[in-house]
Structure formats: structure tokens, C-alpha cells
Amino acid sequence: MAHTLFRRLAPLGLALTLAVPALAAGMDTFVPDGTYPGFSDVSAGAWYAADVEQAVKLGLMKGKGDGRFDPQGQLSAAEAITMAAQVHSAYTGQNFTPGGSPWYENAVDYAEENGLILRKEFSDYSAPITRSDMAGIFAYALPAEELPRINRVASIPDVTSSTAHAGAIYLLYNAGVLAGTGDGTFSPDAPIDRSSAAAILNRLALPESRVTSALDTPVDGTTVENTDGAFRLTFGAGNWEEVQQDGAAGLTFTDQNGTLKALSFAKSGQNAATLTDFSVSRLTALRDALGGVELLEQPDVILFRGLPAVFYRYQEGTTVYTVFSVENSNSYVELTLAAPAGSEDAYPALLHTAYTLDLAL
Incomplete structure (x- = not known):
């Protein structure tokens, strides 16, 4: 049975801790x-x-x-x-x-x-x-x-x-x-x-x-490493460029489906002690910048490419923004997928590109 990506990890209010149950034997x-x-x-x-x-x-x-x-x-x-x-x-x-x-x-x-x-x-x-x-x-x-x-x-x-x-x-x-x-x-x-x-x-x-793996199968397209070495993305047909935003280094990719933006925030420059703290601070900054934001989907913790990620979605005008925040060893990486509202094909296509995200160990 097929499912969407969003399932079964603990729900997130604006303050979440993933804890082992008190009776844990370990x-x-x-x-x-x-x-x-x-x-x-x-x-x-x-x-x-x-x-x-x-x-x-x-x-x-x-x-x-x-x-x-x-x-x-x-x-x-x-x-x-x-x-x-x-x-x-x-x-x-x-x-x-x-x-x-x-x-x-x-x-x-x-x-x-x-x-x-x-x-x-x-x-x-x-x-x-x-x-x-x-x-x-x-x-x-x-x-x-x-x-x-x-x-x-x-x-x-x-x-x-x-x-x-x-x-x-x-x-x-x-x-x-x-x-x-x-x-x-x-x-x-x-x-x-x-x-x-x-x-x-x-x-x-x-x-x-457990076994180590050297599986590094190339994905069709152009693979680009971020300037800080925190992640790589592989882009298909479209336009990509390096960007600097909010004190973060990143990449953007645009094609007929919309825009994918990936930003790497060095942990040393953040007050956030956890991925949840970082995501909440980014969402709070977004709310303040827009004068309020109505979320289409509330923050939740999901698996994204095997990584625990904080996810939420909101709409501004006719564009729906889907945000994933994941944690690297020395940074927090935020991916934002921007696709037209009501499009059945645009978001899955952008998600396919986002799924080429390869974080450094």
C-alpha cells in the first residue's frame, strides 16, 4: 500500500521533544x-x-x-x-x-x-x-x-x-x-x-x-555542492544559481514547476539548540515579515530522505510554499518548494528534485 511521505512520526506543536518512553529498556x-x-x-x-x-x-x-x-x-x-x-x-x-x-x-x-x-x-x-x-x-x-x-x-x-x-x-x-x-x-x-x-x-x-555502504549512484542532471560543503543537490533542466539570504549560503533552482531553494545555516550562528528550535525561529521570522501567516499544514516531524525533518506549508498569493528543515552535523538546512496553488504535477516534480538532497556526514 502506498502512502504519502507524511506519516507516523510524533506531531509537532511549536515546541516538540522527541523522547524515549520512561520505561525504555534501551x-x-x-x-x-x-x-x-x-x-x-x-x-x-x-x-x-x-x-x-x-x-x-x-x-x-x-x-x-x-x-x-x-x-x-x-x-x-x-x-x-x-x-x-x-x-x-x-x-x-x-x-x-x-x-x-x-x-x-x-x-x-x-x-x-x-x-x-x-x-x-x-x-x-x-x-x-x-x-x-x-x-x-x-x-x-x-x-x-x-x-x-x-x-x-x-x-x-x-x-x-x-x-x-x-x-x-x-x-x-x-x-x-x-x-x-x-x-x-x-x-x-x-x-x-x-x-x-x-x-x-x-x-x-x-x-x-550494521553495514557500511559506498552507494553513491549518480542522479541524472547537474550535481552542485553548496559553498559551505553542507549539502549537494542535483538539478535537471532549468536554471540554478548560488544565493546568500538571511546570513545563509544556498542554491535556488527554477523550472516550469516552480522554485526550489535550499539554504544552509551554520549552527555556530544560531541560538537554536535543536532542529525544532531552529524551525520555530524561522517560522516566527516568516510570520513577522509577512505580518502574520496562515498555515495550510501545521509544523510536523516527518522523515525526509531518511532524516527527521520539520515540515510545514503555507500560501502567499497564488503560490504554496512547502518548507522542510533538516539537520546536518554543523548546520541546519532549510528547503523551500514554491509551486502554484492547485497544481497536481508541479509539487511532486519539485519534490523529486528536493529528494536529491545529499547531506554531508
Whole structure:
């Protein structure tokens, strides 16, 4: 099931803190100390043998009965949801007991109550889950701070801004949880087998298992690095130029769809201690400059290219402005997409360009 980009991270008033629940047990709870019974269909020499053993010892996967694991079997939505619920409950210290009628009922209820899935997101929980839908569940099993960037993934060849759960996919790539296929693609619409799910699940629960990636697939167009080195953008047909505004260095791009502006604000020149503080200060300055602003969409925290971002939207005249604020190591980067109101094609096209944003580590 496809979704818009905006989903499931905590809503933002004009003062937001993303906090770990008080009962959090943390990452130390994931210790592969359970019993591994062995499976008749998992040979010792198989590439996935160690991953299957570790996932079972973590208590996050089990066999299919009759001494089998079914490594090539397709992972179902119910299985993926159950795994994510187990990771989330172990980390937060919340109570979760698999079971119910049908067997996945408790997992679905838990996942819906804790924002791991949307209500009625899946029409058939026994059906194979796509790789993108799996990423869209696993990405929310842990808070974003437990999935820090270790990779600088410029582009995943078959993942665009319109791909279901694109933000979650980029988050897990940058965190070293996902590694894609051998040719660098992700195959978002394909099913995933249980052996591959075991490897991904281990990387999610055990940071030391995460993998580095040199994936730097070029995007068609002209790639330009900002003068301060904080980010790169790739532009297609249109006009781009360097700009200086509000004490920030940046780039603008204009084509038939509208204008994209990206500005990098050095943290050393800001009073903002957090990304939220920065976004609120920028929104406040905008309100004062315009003599008031009526927001079409209130500030919210979303995933943008795998990065927690503060998002809001407003209209001035016949133009709708969509603003994303993301955090780099030494700067805050603000992207503003300006497209005509009522256009069905302009905003997605600008968002496609914005999705080439590549922040420095």
C-alpha cells in the first residue's frame, strides 16, 4: 500500500521533544542468548545460517514447525508486524505477548496503538509483504536516535520521492540496516524472503551488525555542492544559481514547476539548540515579515530522505510554499518548494528534485 511521505512520526506543536518512553529498556535489551534448536532446511554453509541463528536467539524469529525455518519462504505482513512489535516492546519495556485469533491479532493491535502501522493499512496480513512496506514498519520499531547515519547514500537507483516509504528506506540505508541487492537497487515492490529478513532484523537490533555502504549512484542532471560543503543537490533542466539570504549560503533552482531553494545555516550562528528550535525561529521570522501567516499544514516531524525533518506549508498569493528543515552535523538546512496553488504535477516534480538532497556526514 502506498502512502504519502507524511506519516507516523510524533506531531509537532511549536515546541516538540522527541523522547524515549520512561520505561525504555534501551538497546542493551537485545542480547542473542536464547536457545537455537537448528533447522533441517538451514545448512551450516548457507550465507544466512548465522543470521537465522542470531535472530532466533534474539527471540525475534522462530521456525515454521516440523523443524523447518523456511528460509526461502516469503515474509508475510503479519510476520513483519510481529517482528517490529517485538523489537519495539523490548526497547521500550512495554508489554507485548504474541498471539490472539488470528495468531497475529495482538501484534497488529500493538503496532497500530504504537504507530508502527496505520489502522487497516493491510487488507491481507497473510499475504507476502513488499520490501518497501517492510521498511516502512521496521523504521518505526526504534526511535530515530537509535538509527544514526553511518552512510552517505546519495541515491538509491529505484527509490524516488514517490516510492512508498521512501523516507524509511533512506533512513535504514543510511543507518546500515538495509544494504539492497547486489546491483545497488532495492526492489521496493518485490517480496522479501525470511532469510533476508533475518539479516535485516539483526542489523536493526544489533548496531554492531550494521553495514557500511559506498552507494553513491549518480542522479541524472547537474550535481552542485553548496559553498559551505553542507549539502549537494542535483538539478535537471532549468536554471540554478548560488544565493546568500538571511546570513545563509544556498542554491535556488527554477523550472516550469516552480522554485526550489535550499539554504544552509551554520549552527555556530544560531541560538537554536535543536532542529525544532531552529524551525520555530524561522517560522516566527516568516510570520513577522509577512505580518502574520496562515498555515495550510501545521509544523510536523516527518522523515525526509531518511532524516527527521520539520515540515510545514503555507500560501502567499497564488503560490504554496512547502518548507522542510533538516539537520546536518554543523548546520541546519532549510528547503523551500514554491509551486502554484492547485497544481497536481508541479509539487511532486519539485519534490523529486528536493529528494536529491545529499547531506554531508
